[in-house]
Amino acid sequence: MNICSQLLRYAGIGVFVCLVGMRGATAAGPIPLLKLQLRDPAGQAITLPPSEFTVVCFLGTECPLARLYGPRLERLKDRFGDQGVTFVGVDSNAQDSPAEIADYAKDVGLTFPIAKDADQSVLAVFDAERTPEVFVVDAAGRVRYRGRIDDQYEPGLARAKPTQHDLREAIESLLAGETVEHPQTPGVGCLITKIPHPSGKDADAATVTFTADVAPILNQHCVECHRDSEIAPFALTDYDEVVGWGQMMLEVIDQKRMPPWHADPTIGHFVGERKMPEQARDTIARWIDQGMAEGDADDLPPTPTWNSGWHLPTDPELVIPMRDRPFHVPADDVVDYQYYVVDPGWEEDRWVRAAQVVPGNARVVHHAIVFVRPPDGSDSRGIGWLGAYVPGQRTAILPPDHARRIPAGSKLIFQMHYTPNGRASDDISRVGVWFAEPADVTHEVFTRVAIDHDFEIPPRTEDYDVHISLDRFDPESRLLGVTPHMHLRGKSFQLKAQRRGGEVEDLLRVPHYDFNWQHYYQFAESLPLDEIESLDMTVTFDNSAANPANPAPEEYVTWGDQTWEEMAIAFLDVARPRHRTRTVARREEAGDVPTAQSGSSAGGQDDDRLAADQAIQSRVRKFLAAMDQDGDGRILREETPLTFQKFGFRKMDRNRDGVLDHEEVETAAAER
Structure with missing residues (x-):
């Protein structure tokens, strides 16, 4: 459609646009002239200099992708600004005020002008759809490129790095006098809502308001x-x-x-x-x-009220920061996991019914986990999980009369995973704790982990299964919930219960695992574990090019802490009676359940004991195969993954000599 003769008055600030064929990025026809006269959000007039090419960027102050790509646009402006390329932003979002536009530009570091398209007339001419969406227009007014900036980010998806630099390559081709190879790419980001006219505030004819x-x-x-x-x-x-x-x-x-x-x-x-x-x-x-x-x-109904900053209705009884000064997160590059040890000064056992980890800067904190490191020789169970912040997870309060026990003298370990977002920033994360009265606690809750370090995902494999399981449960214990954890190649997760009579029960299926939303799945009714032989899980990975989040489909993938590596883990919350009941005592005396001391198998039969011993030895062999890199039967701390060095090694190394021998590994396997 030729709209060269169309004169558009844009936001009352003197923007005149004459264009041809905006939907088709390189439509043939007369070459119209593009002239822009703008005013910034403060009302000051801006005159764009004559340019060989103008990059028109549709932006939005609250769109996550527009925030991520803002610094990248500024870098492209710096790179091509002295080569006859001018950048200008347009905000057509009805919800964005001039003040918010100015704050956005300052926050993401933009120095090129952004104008408010109040009546969406510029949006209509360009037929733009999303933020951020860019158009490269030549001096004659022809659109030479339309679409995304690069392919690193999409809603709900973040690749480790771009594989296509669409805008940069388009500008380079045009400056070299060449044809843009891909003049139109899919726009990605937040959909710009086209506001109806007259205003939607007129409810006379509406049946839905x-x-x-x-x-x-x-x-x-x-x-x-x-x-x-x-x-x-x-x-x-x-x-x-x-x-x-x-x-x-x-x-x-x-x-x-x-x-x-x-x-x-x-x-x-x-x-x-x-x-x-x-x-x-x-x-x-x-x-x-x-x-x-x-x-x-x-x-209009009243807006629900929440406790600002906290997920629970009341403030925590204690808030503990990770340290007394911020950690500086660089603008880009990979940041190794950071670990901080905090002594809360607890001189007696504490019982915790809820804990919420709050990032100081959610834009750069990918996840944060707080573990408990009990003093040497203390009687503690599980992996010492206290709480975590991961994308999408809400804080769950434990059932009534349930709590986690933290032994006196314990320290807290903050594990921090930072993901730079293009701008240097600082963070001090913290954990809030809600306590329970010891006399009110009938069930102790602890977190067990099902894990497999020993896998290797072949290149270009769409469905690769890793099987993990958990068995040997305390008498009268119950399963409260589970958190699956994989990285960018995680595809699906399934949890089943193998009952002693042979029946298999589906408990949870996550058909489309999303690394950006790692949920804690708390069962509406907890699962009694007395009749459960094992909890069996299947973790499926997609290492193919069909996985848009896959950073390197051509590589083998093994265990590792960073997001381009992989993990096959499930964290399972288990509750057990705090005090031994008469039923448990009778069953223990009859040899009908495993005791914490004996480790005997359920049923007390010789063949069951043999099966339990075989299972323990199988775990030992698997652990040694995964960790003992030089095959000498001894595991040095530096042979193990970083996360295990920080949290698992100390617990298994009972004689504190910095080496795990066969006996220590076997003891840990028997207690699992």
Whole structure:
């Protein structure tokens, strides 16, 4: 379509655009002239210099991808600015004010101008759809490239590095007088909602309104995260804000990206499971179709209240920072895991019913785990898990009368994983703790881990299974919940219970594991473990090129701490009676259950004991094969993965000589 003769008045600030064929990036026809006269968000006039090429960038202040790509656009501006290339930003989002645009530019370090497309007329001419989406326009007004900046980021996806530098290569080709090889690429990022005219605030003809119909849905399913000071990048509590995200909301609901939940709905029920009913989705769709009317203010329900900064209704009884000064996160490069030891000064056993780890800077903290390191010789169970921050995980309070015991004199270990985002920043993360009275605790909760270090995923393999399991459970113990953990090649997870009679029960299936949303799946009803022979898990990896998050499909992949390596782990929360019951005592006397002291197998029969011994030796052999790199039967600390060095080695090294011998490994295997 030739719109050369179209004169557009843009945001009242004197922007005149004359273009041809914007949908087709290289449409033939008369070459119109592009002239822009802009004012910055403060109202100051900006005159763009005559340029051989102009890069028009559609941006949004709250779009995560626009924030990630902002510094990259600035670097491209610096690289090509003295070669006849001018950069200009356009914000067509109804929800972004001039002040927010100015704050965004300052925050991400942009020095090129950004103008507000208040009436979305520029959006209509370019037919732009997303932020960030870029257009390279030549001096005659022809669009020579349209699409993404590069392929590193997509909603819910972050590659280790770009494999295609689309905008950079397009500019380089144009400056060299060459044809752009790929003049149009898919736009990625946040959908720009096209605001209906007249204003959607006119509710006269609408049967669905924000106040009466949409706000209650958002309060129930979205506002928990989409509110100030929470993990979501923008709030959904105000009409003017919600209107600007209307079409984007529907897109992420239809793509099953929101609300974030990845368990198969046909297997099991879980505390806090997030599901958007189809009826609620259809209500939002009708509201958008009808023009997004605001409705009667009297119909607006009150916004739910939460405890600011904390997931639980009350403030924690104690807040412990990782250290007294920030850790400086560089703008880019790989940051090794950071570990901080904190002494909380607990001189007596403490019982913890909940713990929430809060990142000081969520933009660069990928995950943080706080472990308990008990003093030497203390009686402790499990891996010493206290709490964690991982994307998407909410803090769960333990069932009534349940708590974790932290032995007197214990120290806390913060494991910090930072992912630089293009701008240097600082972080001080912390953990908040809620205590329980010892007299009120009937069940001790601890975390066991099912893990396999010994795997090697072949290149270009779409489905590679790793099997892990857990067995030998304390009398009258119960399984409370599970957290699967893999990295970028993680594809799916399945948990089954093998009962003693041979029956197999599906407990959890995660068909589409998402590294960016690592849920704790807490069972609505805990599972009694007395009749469970083993908990068997299948971890499936996709190391093929079909996995868009895969950083290197052509490489073998083994165990490692960094995201381009892999882990096959499940953390399982188990509760056991704090005091031995009469039932347990009778069964122990009859040899019917394993005791903590004897380690005897269930049933007390010779063949079962033999099977248990064989299982222990199998674990020993597997552990030695994975860790004993020189094959001398002794494992030095430096032979083991970094995470194990920090948390597992000390517990197994009972004589504190810095070496794990066969006896120490066998003892640990028997206690598992």
